[in-house]
Amino acid sequence: MAHQLTRFFAVLALSLGLVLTGMTAQAQVNPTASSVTEDSMFEALGTSDTVSGRVSIPNKTAGTLIKPDNKDWAAFQRGALPLIFVVALGGMLVLLAAFYLIKGRVRVEHGMSGRTIERFSAVERFAHWTLSSTFIILALSGLNLVIGRSVILPLVGEAAYGTLTAWGKLAHNFLAWPFMVALVLIVVFWVAHNIPNKLDLVWIKQGGGLFKKGMHPPAKKFNAGQKVIFWCVVGGGVALSFTGYMMLFPVQAGTPSDWQLYQTIHGLVAAGLTAIIIAHIYIGSVGMEGAFDAMASGQVDENWAREHHSLWVEEVKGRTDAPAAGRTHPAE
Numbered sequence: 001m002a003h004q005l006t007r008f009f010a011v012l013a014l015s016l017g018l019v020l021t022g023m024t025a026q027a028q029v030n031p032t033a034s035s036v037t038e039d040s041m042f043e044a045l046g047t048s049d050t051v052s053g054r055v056s057i058p059n060k061t062a063g064t065l066i067k068p069d070n071k072d073w074a075a076f077q078r079g080a081l082p083l084i085f086v087v088a089l090g091g092m093l094v095l096l097a098a099f100y101l102i103k104g105r106v107r108v109e110h111g112m113s114g115r116t117i118e119r120f121s122a123v124e125r126f127a128h129w130t131l132s133s134t135f136i137i138l139a140l141s142g143l144n145l146v147i148g149r150s151v152i153l154p155l156v157g158e159a160a161y162g163t164l165t166a167w168g169k170l171a172h173n174f175l176a177w178p179f180m181v182a183l184v185l186i187v188v189f190w191v192a193h194n195i196p197n198k199l200d201l202v203w204i205k206q207g208g209g210l211f212k213k214g215m216h217p218p219a220k221k222f223n224a225g226q227k228v229i230f231w232c233v234v235g236g237g238v239a240l241s242f243t244g245y246m247m248l249f250p251v252q253a254g255t256p257s258d259w260q261l262y263q264t265i266h267g268l269v270a271a272g273l274t275a276i277i278i279a280h281i282y283i284g285s286v287g288m289e290g291a292f293d294a295m296a297s298g299q300v301d302e303n304w305a306r307e308h309h310s311l312w313v314e315e316v317k318g319r320t321d322a323p324a325a326g327r328t329h330p331a332e
């Protein structure tokens with residue numbers, strides 16, 4: 001496989017008209033020779049030397065055919081990165097399954113009150129669902145690029161895998177843009193509610209109230225756990241967007257080594273953020289009774305709100321100048 005790959009690059013470089021004269025694959029090829037035979041080049045590719053030459057096109061970096069760094073990078077892409085993904089995502093799934101089996105679903109302790117309170121407006125929910133749907137497709141299509149060849153290809157066969165991967169790559173390139181727009185929107189909507197404060201320390205000390213019955217640490221609109229999610233999404237989202245942009249436009253990225261660095265960062269951040277988002281999806285759906293309503297209808301039960309965001313409830317109830325924001329409704 002490695003041999004085929006190197007052969008492919010060699011043939012590609014030659015057919016592009018690279019004048020690989022005077023190859024500097026030290027010891028293997030005479031740098032002053034006027035032409036290089038195919039054989040000597042393949043021989044050089046098999047070593048750990050840099051294989052480079054002179055090119056007559058403006059992009060001088062194209063004259064470097066193979067570098068030892070490239071081989072390290074390729075080995076990382078094929079070996080360590082898939083492993084990191086499997087450990088991060090698999091580990092998170094195991095943790096959540098264990099948490100669910102031990103603790104079960106986090107219930108509304110006082111039961112549903114039947115009165116609801118508005119938590120997120122339609123525009124906020126639109127931004128969240130745009131962000132989340134694009135992220136999920138980006139994550140799955142990206143994951144396919146990392147482990148698809150070992151996991152999906154043997155299951156579905158070459159034709160289906162080829163089609164899936166081609167569409168996945170297209171989706172990945174195009175959905176990155178609405179993802180970035182939604183990222184900006186959630187920052188605009190929620191950044192003010194996510195500034196860390198002293199209250200967060202109390203929330204963290206009490207483990208978010210998850211481990212003791214009847215304990216509900218006070219929180220405003222977002223508690224410390226949610227603030228961590230928010231800043232991971234913002235930080236990770238910006239890092240993914242920046243490195244993804246560089247990969248889409250290699251000329252902006254600089255040298256091929258810079259491009260490879262961006263790709264490595266992109267992969268590592270994607271693995272970490274996806275693991276975090278799996279936890280978020282769990283707690284926002286099956287993990288906590290009443291939470292999903294906040295992003296579905298935008299209305300949450302008042303008892304849920306008092307148990308998880310007591311200070312926010314006081315705030316919106318006390319607000320007289322913006323009745324729409326904290327309006328409560330009898331449940332239908």
Ligand code: HEM
Nearest residue numbers: 131132135136226229230233277281284285291292294295
């Ligand atoms: C099916 C998948 C998802 C579900 C069911 C879901 C559910 C929720 C819910 C219910 C909330 C509001 C929690 C509250 O009322 O306090 C929320 C908030 C949020 N979601 Fe999601 N979400 C999903 C996917 C995502 C994804 C993929 C991202 C980002 C890439 C994301 C980012 C956020 C952020 C930043 C917040 C605000 C902070 C927080 O509550 O943690 N969500 N989500």
